[in-house]
Amino acid sequence: MMETHDAPPARRLQQDIMAATEQIQGNGAASAATFHPPFTDSSGSAVGPQLTAQQFADFRRDGYLRVDGLSSREEIDSLIAAYDRLFTEKRGWESGALFDMVARDDPKKDLSLPQMLWPSRYEPLLRQTRLYASAYSIAQQLLGPKLVNVLEHAISKPAGRGAATPWHQDDAFSRPGSGFVEAISIWMPLQDVDVGSGCMQYIRGSNHGRLFDHRSPNNDPRIHGLELVAPPDLTHCVPVPLPAGSCVIHHSRTIHSAGPNTANHPRRAYILGYSVQSKPHQRIHKDYPWNLEKQTARDERELAAMTPLRRSWRRLQKMIRGYGL
Numbered sequence: 001m002m003e004t005h006d007a008p009p010a011r012r013l014q015q016d017i018m019a020a021t022e023q024i025q026g027n028g029a030a031s032a033a034t035f036h037p038p039f040t041d042s043s044g045s046a047v048g049p050q051l052t053a054q055q056f057a058d059f060r061r062d063g064y065l066r067v068d069g070l071s072s073r074e075e076i077d078s079l080i081a082a083y084d085r086l087f088t089e090k091r092g093w094e095s096g097a098l099f100d101m102v103a104r105d106d107p108k109k110d111l112s113l114p115q116m117l118w119p120s121r122y123e124p125l126l127r128q129t130r131l132y133a134s135a136y137s138i139a140q141q142l143l144g145p146k147l148v149n150v151l152e153h154a155i156s157k158p159a160g161r162g163a164a165t166p167w168h169q170d171d172a173f174s175r176p177g178s179g180f181v182e183a184i185s186i187w188m189p190l191q192d193v194d195v196g197s198g199c200m201q202y203i204r205g206s207n208h209g210r211l212f213d214h215r216s217p218n219n220d221p222r223i224h225g226l227e228l229v230a231p232p233d234l235t236h237c238v239p240v241p242l243p244a245g246s247c248v249i250h251h252s253r254t255i256h257s258a259g260p261n262t263a264n265h266p267r268r269a270y271i272l273g274y275s276v277q278s279k280p281h282q283r284i285h286k287d288y289p290w291n292l293e294k295q296t297a298r299d300e301r302e303l304a305a306m307t308p309l310r311r312s313w314r315r316l317q318k319m320i321r322g323y324g325l
């Protein structure tokens, strides 16, 4: 029986959780999904934005969710110089952490869509922020306490010429043996972002669909990124403009893209990915063909930076992945 909102906060939360669970199960969305209580630090204080049961239900229904109040504009502004320096100094190029997402890497040319993996390895400041703590807190509320930070990346769309991010599903990048199935990305702009500067766009509800066939952009396996083979139906396409300090979260199955940056300033995004371990029967056993055929300069640089033993192990892994685990 539903109680009124005169109930104590903990009881109210429990009611909200039950209501959200009913809503989730009622509309056929992932029924195993559980709403997790607000995240607190060691002193018992709440960290970052506290999601409501309605937001949780919206995320499970739509496959994406805007959340405000992760950080202040002052904190975001204080990160910009360090973020830009990472790209101008081409940090991580030699080890393959920096590359072009949608074109072949050419050291003599400007990258059309520069992407950097694990940028906080080069700029630890990124991890020492309210923004970072808020993202973790949101991820824990959505995925529960067993979550793992599986990805950190930065995508800087250059002013006036940053290329579009093609339509794709993050699940298409998954590899056998990863042991993860339920994954989310928390996408945080370091300035206000709108359609003209390349905000994120989602196909609402595509998180309930299957994984579609992907290929490399221009069908060129020397390019790192992936795109859907068949362009999606745009009937339910939703652009998500955001102010700095807010974020949009998406599920790894949700179809998404971002337009080109036509603004006169870079479009800086900082993205954290979280996942929870899957049951063995949910694991991917064989590499997807679009990943097996990849032969990128980024991979070559990464291999060259490894010890000979690690390099041989990586090559063996790639061979095995083609046969299935």
Ligand SMILES: O=C(O)CCC(=O)C(=O)O
Binding pocket: 155, 165, 170, 185, 187, 256, 257, 258, 269, 271
């Ligand atoms: O920032 C972008 O342009 C795309 C980001 C994206 O595809 C992702 O975070 O999964």
